[in-house]
Amino acid sequence: MTKSAFNKIRVGLEDAKAFVEGSADKRSFGVHVPARINVKKIRARLGLSQESFAQTYGFALSAVRDWEQGRRQPERSARILLKVVEKEPEAVKRALAKAG
Amino acid sequence: MTKSAFNKIRVGLEDAKAFVEGSADKRSFGVHVPARINVKKIRARLGLSQESFAQTYGFALSAVRDWEQGRRQPERSARILLKVVEKEPEAVKRALAKAG
DNA sequence: TCGCTATATACGGCATTGCCGTAGTAAGTT
DNA sequence: AACTTACTACGGCAATGCCGTATATAGCGA
Numbered sequence: 244m245t246k247s248a249f250n251k252i253r254v255g256l257e258d259a260k261a262f263v264e265g266s267a268d269k270r271s272f273g274v275h276v277p278a279r280i281n282v283k284k285i286r287a288r289l290g291l292s293q294e295s296f297a298q299t300y301g302f303a304l305s306a307v308r309d310w311e312q313g314r315r316q317p318e319r320s321a322r323i324l325l326k327v328v329e330k331e332p333e334a335v336k337r338a339l340a341k342a343g
Numbered sequence: 344m345t346k347s348a349f350n351k352i353r354v355g356l357e358d359a360k361a362f363v364e365g366s367a368d369k370r371s372f373g374v375h376v377p378a379r380i381n382v383k384k385i386r387a388r389l390g391l392s393q394e395s396f397a398q399t400y401g402f403a404l405s406a407v408r409d410w411e412q413g414r415r416q417p418e419r420s421a422r423i424l425l426k427v428v429e430k431e432p433e434a435v436k437r438a439l440a441k442a443g
Numbered sequence: 444t445c446g447c448t449a450t451a452t453a454c455g456g457c458a459t460t461g462c463c464g465t466a467g468t469a470a471g472t473t
Numbered sequence: 474a475a476c477t478t479a480c481t482a483c484g485g486c487a488a489t490g491c492c493g494t495a496t497a498t499a500g501c502g503a
Contacts, residue, residue, distance in 0.1 A: 274439040276401040292450060301376040301423045305491045312452060315489055318461065321420035323401045327427055327438040334434035338427040339374040392479060405462045412481060415460055418490065 280322050282310045285329045300328050300335050380422050382410045385429045400428050400435050 286296045293311065297304040309315040317325060328335050386396045397404040409415040417425060428435050
């Protein structure tokens with residue numbers, strides 16, 4: 244088995260764990276931070292390359308790579324941000340526009 | 344010297360480094376991810392306790408603590424998200440609203 | 444077919460953060 | 474004094490962030 248395959252399985256299991264914990268609702272009021280995010284899909288909808296996507300919304304290219312390759316899971320804050328990018332990409336652009 | 348003080352110095356130096364690098368402009372087009380963020384200030388403007396702030400925007404309370412205490416620097420994605428929270432908090436709320 | 448370029452995959456590797464928990468301090472309330 | 478709320482302080486491990494580089498893969502023009 245390749246290392247990459249192993250990684251996918253490992254991440255997959257962590258995913259499952261996160262999913263279960265995430266859907267357990269805990270005691271969170273209103274907001275819900277998704278346990279998993281399909282970065283590739285979000286990016287595809289915006290029609291950007293990994294590099295453009297990273298530069299447009301401020302991500303590190305290496306992070307986008309790791310996320311899409313299933314090597315790492317975007318962490319909490321990144322997941323929230325990705326959700327905002329998905330729902331209201333312009334808001335993120337505005338927040339990052341110079342002179343802020 | 345207390346450990347806390349040491350930490351502040353250490354983080355301060357990292358700050359300086361980040362600041363220099365950040366202002367170096369690199370080759371970034373348009374967007375600019377701030378090297379430093381005053382989390383406490385952003386939260387204060389929203390008039391929320393650390394706990395409410397964390398729950399409202401999806402952050403982990405422990406992360407907010409670490410950031411405000413100068414123990415850790417919010418990383419890139421978190422900094423971007425914090426900027427969005429600062430500029431358009433409602434957008435983040437909307438993105439996190441259930442059924443998304 | 445042979446490059447040339449753009450895009451994405453794969454992955455080594457160290458510094459740093461995320462996030463957990465817990466204890467302690469300060470101030471306001473009953 | 475005892476209780477509550479909000480915050481500071483910090484130990485500690487797992488995991489990610491982010492760096493760099495090497496390797497596909499595909500489209501395109503010469």
